[in-house]
Amino acid sequence: MAIRKTHIKELNDNKSIRTKRISSHSLTNSNKTKRIQLHFRYIRKIKYLMSNYVFNHIEDFLFQENKDILGNQYKQFKNQEMSAWEVQQTYQELFDKYHNSINTLKKQHKFKVQNKIKIEYYKKDTKYAKKGDIKSTKIVFKTTPLTRLMNWLIYIEKDKLDTVLKSYKENATIEANNKVKAFNDYLNKIRNNEKLWERIKALILMKQQRIISKVKRIIPKTGSYRKAYKENPNVTSVGSEVFIDHSNTQFKHFYKFKIAKKEILYLPLAYNQDFHNHFKNINLNANHYVSLNNKGQINIGLQETFIQTFEETISKEQVAGIDLNIKHNFCVINIDENYIEFDYDREFFKKQVNDLKAIDAIGYNKLSIENKRKLQKIVKRTESYFQYLVSEILDSLQNKAITEIVLEDLNLQKTGFKTFSEEFGVSYNRLVKILRLNQVKHWFKNQGNKRGIKVHFTSPCATSIECSVCHTIEKDNRRNQEEFKCIECGHTINADNQASFNIGNRIKLDVLRDRLHNYDEFGQCTPKIMSRDTIKRTIKSCYKQQSLLNGDPFTDCKGETNSKCVA
Ligand SMILES: [Zn+2]
Numbered sequence: 001m002a003i004r005k006t007h008i009k010e011l012n013d014n015k016s017i018r019t020k021r022i023s024s025h026s027l028t029n030s031n032k033t034k035r036i037q038l039h040f041r042y043i044r045k046i047k048y049l050m051s052n053y054v055f056n057h058i059e060d061f062l063f064q065e066n067k068d069i070l071g072n073q074y075k076q077f078k079n080q081e082m083s084a085w086e087v088q089q090t091y092q093e094l095f096d097k098y099h100n101s102i103n104t105l106k107k108q109h110k111f112k113v114q115n116k117i118k119i120e121y122y123k124k125d126t127k128y129a130k131k132g133d134i135k136s137t138k139i140v141f142k143t144t145p146l147t148r149l150m151n152w153l154i155y156i157e158k159d160k161l162d163t164v165l166k167s168y169k170e171n172a173t174i175e176a177n178n179k180v181k182a183f184n185d186y187l188n189k190i191r192n193n194e195k196l197w198e199r200i201k202a203l204i205l206m207k208q209q210r211i212i213s214k215v216k217r218i219i220p221k222t223g224s225y226r227k228a229y230k231e232n233p234n235v236t237s238v239g240s241e242v243f244i245d246h247s248n249t250q251f252k253h254f255y256k257f258k259i260a261k262k263e264i265l266y267l268p269l270a271y272n273q274d275f276h277n278h279f280k281n282i283n284l285n286a287n288h289y290v291s292l293n294n295k296g297q298i299n300i301g302l303q304e305t306f307i308q309t310f311e312e313t314i315s316k317e318q319v320a321g322i323d324l325n326i327k328h329n330f331c332v333i334n335i336d337e338n339y340i341e342f343d344y345d346r347e348f349f350k351k352q353v354n355d356l357k358a359i360d361a362i363g364y365n366k367l368s369i370e371n372k373r374k375l376q377k378i379v380k381r382t383e384s385y386f387q388y389l390v391s392e393i394l395d396s397l398q399n400k401a402i403t404e405i406v407l408e409d410l411n412l413q414k415t416g417f418k419t420f421s422e423e424f425g426v427s428y429n430r431l432v433k434i435l436r437l438n439q440v441k442h443w444f445k446n447q448g449n450k451r452g453i454k455v456h457f458t459s460p461c462a463t464s465i466e467c468s469v470c471h472t473i474e475k476d477n478r479r480n481q482e483e484f485k486c487i488e489c490g491h492t493i494n495a496d497n498q499a500s501f502n503i504g505n506r507i508k509l510d511v512l513r514d515r516l517h518n519y520d521e522f523g524q525c526t527p528k529i530m531s532r533d534t535i536k537r538t539i540k541s542c543y544k545q546q547s548l549l550n551g552d553p554f555t556d557c558k559g560e561t562n563s564k565c566v567a
Contacts, residue, residue, distance in 0.1 A: 022242065024255055024267040024298040032265060033296060039259050040223030040292040042081050043090075047220035050077055051094050055217045061102055062208050064157035071095050081260050082225070083239075089226045089287075097218055097521055103155070104523035105211045109510070111150045111203075115142040128490035135489060136469045145186055152183075153204050154211070161201055162191070216519070224291030224299075227258070240290070242269070242300060255300055257290070267298055319404045320397055321504020323463070323496050324440060326428060327421070327481070330389060334500035335400060341496075342393055344386070346423070352382050353424045356434060382435045390443045398451055405448060406507045407441050409457035409527050458506040459516065459527040461535045464499045467491050471543045473536050511542040 027033040053073065060066035074091035078084065120135040129135070156164050165184045168177050191197050227240040240258045245251070251268035258264050289301035321334040329343045359367065359375050367375065397405065420427050432438060441457065448455040466473045467486035476487050484498040485491070506512050507525060515538050517525035530538070 022253075022255075022300050022302065023270050023293065023295075024300075025251075025270050027267075027296050027298075035259065036257075036265070036292060036298070039081055042079075043223035043225050044220055046077055046079060046082070046087075047090060047094065047223065047225070050074075050091050051218045051220055053077075054095055054098050055215075058098065058212055058215055059209075061099065061212060062157060062205070063159045065159060067157060083228055083258075083261075085228045086225060089228075093226070094218060094220075098215060101215055101519075101521055101523075102211060104519070104521075105214055106154050108513070108523060109207065109211055111147045111154075111207070112141040113144055113147055115140045126490050128486075128488065146190075149183070149187060149190070150200065150204060153200075154207055156204075158201075158205055158208070161204065218521070222291055224289055227288055227290050229287050240288075242288075242302065255298060257298065269300075270297075318400075318402045319406060319504050319508050320400075320402045321406045321500045321502070321507075322444070323500035323503055324407060324410070325496060326432065326437060328496060331393070332494075332496040332500045333393075333397070334497065334504050335402065339494075339497045339500065340396075342389070344389060348385065349382075350424060352378050352435070353426060353431065357426065379434065379436060383439070386435075386437065386440060387443050387447075390440065391447055394444070394447055394451055394453065398453065402453065404454040404456060404507065405444065406456045406458055406503050406525075407444055408460040408463060408503055409441070410460040411438060454522065454524050456507045456517070456525040457527060458503060458525065459530070459535055461532045462539065463502045463506075464495065466498075466502050466539065468493070468498060468501050468505070471540065473539065509542070511545065512539065515542065 027036065053076075054070065057066075057070050060070040071092070074088045077087050077091060079087065082090070116139075118138045118140050120137075122129045122131050122133045122135050124131050152166070153161065153164075165187065166180045168180055172180075190200065229239045229241050241256050243254055243256060245254055248254075253269040255267045255269055256264060257267055289299075291299045291301075293299050318335070323332045323334075325331055329341045331342050333340045333342070355374070355378050359371055359378075362371060421431070424431065445455040445457075462473045464484075465475055465477045467477055467484075467489060469491040470486060470489040472486055472488035474487055478484050478495055480495075482495055484493050484495040506516060513525060516528060516530070516535065518528055519525060
């Protein structure tokens with residue numbers, strides 16, 4: 001039996017589901033197979049129609065009343081293959097996905113007030129600049145009671161804006177409730193100023209509309225869906241379930257698959273002696289996910305729920321940029337003004353490399369079975385060592401209240417790793433390949449997500465040659481591996497530090513994040529496909545645009561063109 005632990009984030013609340021997956025035997029009966037394939041194709045089509053429906057009515061999310069109506073539109077998708085409960089669940093899941101993606105976008109597009117532009121000047125003549133020349137410009141934002149209020153209000157539907165107040169929490173401290181009172185008093189005070197209030201409402205609506213316009217259509221890729229064990233607990237209705245048949249000599253574990261209103265298939269499950277141990281704590285008689293995998297087996301995901309604070313932690317984003325390395329260190333992490341370096345156990349690594357070289361000398365094609373096994377062992381040992389290292393790093397970041405990390409979406413083999421390592425006596429490229437170090441970023445993602453940390457990937461383009469002060473992108477900025485020195489402004493810094501700073505900034509700055517990346521449903525970024533030149537041009541123009549924007553943020557708001565005034 002194939003048992004796998006996977007983690008799925010449930011979208012309608014902050015609970016996560018830990019899923020244990022069981023698979024059926026591969027289907028051999030061709031009629032059954034055809035029937036099942038048809039079923040999942042059909043469900044996928046239904047999901048597709050549901051998703052389109054919600055997406056086409058996305059504006060309804062702006063008004064509470066319309067949103068409630070939209071949330072109840074599952075009945076029109078009634079069909080012969082699913083129970084009413086399953087239709088509702090499937091619809092609700094898609095609805096919640098859209099809702100969640102809107103809320104994520106809201107978090108990323110907060111109101112900020114531009115405080116001032118900080119300009120730094122050269123204090124004395126340097127090789128590159130004269131005293132009094134501009135060294136750097138930086139926009140400084142601040143939050144005010146008004147922006148805090150507005151950042152709360154963008155979560156409120158338009159038709160509730162006039163009446164809504166923050167609610168008091170039971171068991172809250174007096175101090176917390178006093179804060180709520182102060183907030184509500186402030187909100188009421190603003191409401192009494194009719195002209196101001198209308199303007200604020202207009203701003204909120206404009207922002208909400210802009211956020212809504214960024215929502216992406218969800219295209220369901222599979223027909224997986226949630227099956228009901230019992231559709232109605234009060235009725236002895238038939239549902240789908242995993243059960244054990246002790247009287248059967250050939251198979252003991254079965255899935256009763258209710259595939260249509262009056263059609264039930266019994267599928268034997270791939271058997272494993274560990275079955276009882278693995279499933280001891282799992283309720284077999286529960287609602288579960290089903291899907292058809294590409295081996296023609298049915299996967300059944302039985303669930304345990306547990307609380308995970310994925311969204312809750314991100315009240316204030318704390319972003320860390322990570323520059324992965326292998327040469328000088330394992331990675332350098334930038335948090336605010338600080339840089340932390342993590343290295344790996346070089347003695348351990350050297351030993352693995354030496355063992356590897358011994359096998360290498362034989363030549364892969366001539367390897368005996370035992371040597372092949374040895375090779376696998378080395379790879380595994382190294383893998384688990386680096387996985388452990390990743391988890392140590394994530395623990396440390398979690399202790400520093402980091403909620404988001406950014407890594408380069410890089411293929412270590414392709415970048416400048418052709419060089420021969422004196423230390424290990426083999427090229428870095430070869431090391432990366434044999435020891436599968438390209439997996440490192442995936443380990444960060446998987447382990448990070450389990451901890452509730454968002455993991456973004458950004459393009460590796462120009463991260464090591466961009467000056468963080470004047471944003472000049474030039475190869476010559478990095479004359480050697482260790483040192484970064486800007487040919488334009490003379491800014492000098494450790495090269496790895498500089499890279500980790502740039503990597504973090506790609507996500508920290510709204511404009512860069514939006515222009516260079518796509519978002520997944522949890523608001524995690526992956527790089528858009530763009531040419532190197534386009535990326536460089538985009539970065540330059542973003543900084544240029546930033547330094548031009550100045551002025552009173554609460555006057556002259558004209559939507560997109562002046563994005564910094566409300567964004
Ligand atoms: Zn510079």
